[in-house]
Amino acid sequence: xxxxxxxxxxxxxxxxxxxxxxxxxxxxxxxxxxxxxxxxxxxxxxxxxxxxxxxxxxxxxxxxxxxxxxxxxxxxxxxxxxxxxxxxxxxxxxxxxxxxxxxxxxxxxxxxxxxxxxxxxxxxxxxxxxxxxxxxxxxxxxxxxxxxxxxxxxxxxxxxxxxxxxxxxxxxxxxxxxxxxxxxxxxxxxxxxxxxxxxxxxxxx
Numbered sequence: 259x260x261x262x263x264x265x266x267x268x269x270x271x272x273x274x275x276x277x278x279x280x281x282x283x284x285x286x287x288x289x290x291x292x293x294x295x296x297x298x299x300x301x302x303x304x305x306x307x308x309x310x311x312x313x314x315x316x317x318x319x320x321x322x323x324x325x326x327x328x329x330x331x332x333x334x335x336x337x338x339x340x341x342x343x344x345x346x347x348x349x350x351x352x353x354x355x356x357x358x359x360x361x362x363x364x365x366x367x368x369x370x371x372x373x374x375x376x377x378x379x380x381x382x383x384x385x386x387x388x389x390x391x392x393x394x395x396x397x398x399x400x401x402x403x404x405x406x407x408x409x410x411x412x413x414x415x416x417x418x419x420x421x422x423x424x425x426x427x428x429x430x431x432x433x434x435x436x437x438x439x440x441x442x443x444x445x446x447x448x449x450x451x452x453x454x455x456x457x458x459x460x461x462x463x
Contacts, residue, residue, distance in 0.1 A: 266407040268346040269299060271395040272354075273384035274337035276330065279303075283374045283382065284337050290370065291341065294353055299340040300400060308332050314398060326379055338399050347385075347392045354383040425452070 272291070274284050291298065306314075311331045318324050343349050355362035355369025359381050362372035375381035386392035393405040429448050438444035 267342055267344055268389060268392065268407050269340055269342050269396055269403070269405055270346040270350050270386045270392040271384075271399065272339040272341050272350055274339070275380070275382055275384065276332075276334035276336050277376065277380050278374050278382040279336055280334050281374075287370055287374065287383070288337075288339075290353070291339070294349070295343055296346065296350070297342040299342050300403065301337060301339040302399075303335050304338055305335045306332055314395070323379060330379060340396055340400060340403060347389050351385045351387075354385050357381060428452075 274287050278284065278287065288298070288301075308328060311328050312319070315324070315327060315331070318327065341350055353370060355366040355371040357371070358378050359371050359375035362369050362375065362381075366372055370383050371381045374383075386395050396403055396405050429445060429452065432448060433441055433445050436444065
């Protein structure tokens, strides 16, 4: 079953960069995050080592701004957040605005970079570029966090109707006919024995 990325609840990584933290903007930024409908799944204040930052930004290695970026991100504590929302990756990128702060101030004056950034490098926040990058970046900081999209109530109901409803009806019908002494145990065993999605072992002769 495929889900519409505009409706599923995604997780994405957000960073409030050291300069913004040093200037005391973290509380205002986090309040704005909540006001915009994001759920903060996890957040921590960290002071990253040069080695960890180089690994995180390795896609930019060799570019002219790379040494400055590494120096900046390791210059002090930053805030690492995992955010959840419908279409969270794009929603967060929209909220932080363009990488270029001057462009953000002109085109998206209420974006976080327009409000709290000072230059293209010192731009207050980081956001994952796409869902695959979001999964990779969340796992970089929090290996144990599940990065799979979360089903909304309507999607969960649809999945049950399409994949489980008839299966459960068959089990309950069989239960009514059998009338076992312990119906809960009977139904639990029936579900295990008749699960259409259980792994099957094929033996080649």
